[in-house]
Amino acid sequence: MTTPLAPDPNIRKPGFRAIKIQLWRSIPLGGFLLSILVSLIIWFAPLPGLNLAGRKTLAVTLFTVVWWIFNLIPPAYSTLLMLMGYLLLDLATPEQIFHIWTLPLMWLIIGSFLIAAAVTKSGLAGRIATFFILRYARSYRSLISLSYVLGFVLSFLIPHPFPRALLLMSLMRAIIQKSGMNAADAASVGFSVFVASTATSTILLTGDSTLNLATVGFSGTSLGWLDWPKYMAVPGILASFLMLGLHLIVFRQTGEVHIDRSALELERKKLGPMTRLETVTLLWVALALLLWITDSLHGMDPAWVALLVVVGLSLPKVGDVLDAKDLGSGVNWPIMIFVMGAMAIGTVGKANGLADWLAAMLMPAIPPQNPYLFATLVGGGTMLIHMVLGSALACMSIVAPPMVHYAVSAGWSPLFPALLVYTAVAIHYIFPFQHVAILLGQGETGGYSTRQVLKYGLPLTLVTLIVLIPIEVTWWMILGLV
Secondary structure (H helix, E strand, O other), rough: OOOOOOOOOOOOOOHHHHHHHHHHHHHHHHHHHHHHHHHHHHOOOOOOOOOOOHHHHHHHHHHHHHHHOOOOOOOHHHHHHHHHHHOOOOOOOOOHHHHHHHHHHHHHHHHHHHHHHHHHHHHHHHHHHHHHHHHOOEEEEEHHHHHHHHHHHHHHHOHHHHHHHHHHHHHHHHHHHHOOOOHHHHHHHHHHHHHHHHHOOOOOHHHHOOHHHHHHHOOOOOOOOOOHHHHHHHHHHHHHHHHHHHHHOOOOOOOOOOOOOHHHHHHHHOOOOOHHHHHHHHHHHHHHHEEEEEHHHOOHHHHHHHHHHHHHHOOOOOOOOOOOOOHOOOOHHHHHHHHHHHHHHHHHHOOOOOHHHHHHHHHOOOOOOOOOHHHHHHHHHHHHHHHHHOOHHHHHHHHHHHHHHHHHHHHOOHHHHHHHHHHHHHOOOOOOOOHHHHHEEEEEOOOHHHHHHHHHHHHHHHHHHHHHHHHHHHHHHOOOOO
């Protein structure tokens, strides 16, 4: 009879932590298999009213969305794969898929990144942010509040939320490291920077030169720089306060925070007087703001204003701020590819009937005449589609055109549904991939993970509905838009 071997005391069984690591490593494979399964179901499922091309488009899009969710590869490469799927399956022409490159929108985004690079490179934005931080950074709560204040102030100088958030995060990171705050509070402060960028971007037309201008385009109306805050400043400011309050409730301070005022004062003294580059940059940005505000007088598209200012910032003597290297490092090309793909989803979906099918599936045949009920249907339907598609811009690209047509048939202003769709995707998300600004800060950049986003995103759904229905509809009724 064989005696069983005694367990070797030098061999350790995998603990709970090791099992978690093994499961985590299996997620990419699980995500890949899920993407295949979802796309096959959509491809072959009988979906009444949706033609074969629309079904294939939905299958390819959802395949990519799953890759975005599980972050199987960087989102830009997933997006390129999706675009190749559209082309190889003959779902749209190259002209339709890459149509965004012929629109001012894409060039305004590029111009915005380069203006942001100039404002950051010259030190002007850092000086302004330091001014506010030095005077008002006194506690954990004040740091989070400053994320919103500076998010709005810097939107006058940097017409895109991504570079604004990255600049502010670089300053906040220095404070976080010197304050002695624990990991949970540090993640909360970092998260607040990127959350604030979504709310404060809704106040000015150039607060988000991607979503905001796309909204105007989808509405088919002419909206000047000063017209946008007329409709969106009050909802945007109230949304910022509500989201700030939600943040302070969800992420309560868990440890001590010591703001070294003397160190901040030392940093301010290191800046010295305003430099020539800062002055030159301020003058060119002021010119951009002046031309944007007076666009109804001269008729120049904001994109061409941005490119004009970019060229001015590169000129000798009167510029000298931007150089050839900034064309590569100043523009976030992975984000540009993601934006290109998001717009392609809308273009392809509209061309083969997917957009109309989605609207018909979510909305009643006869549009309601009550504006609050209409806003509930449009906003709620948009949020549902946003949860599926994942991308704010992709969702708006698909939903806005049919919703505008649907609203006009009921006698509503086309701007009414366009702004509702915009709000639903601009400030609402549950997972990081559902908003590019939140995705941008995830990980080492902002110090937060999917867990923090999910914890905040779930109650954010209620806040978004409050902004959409009682706040925006009532305000627009007062202005006569509704």
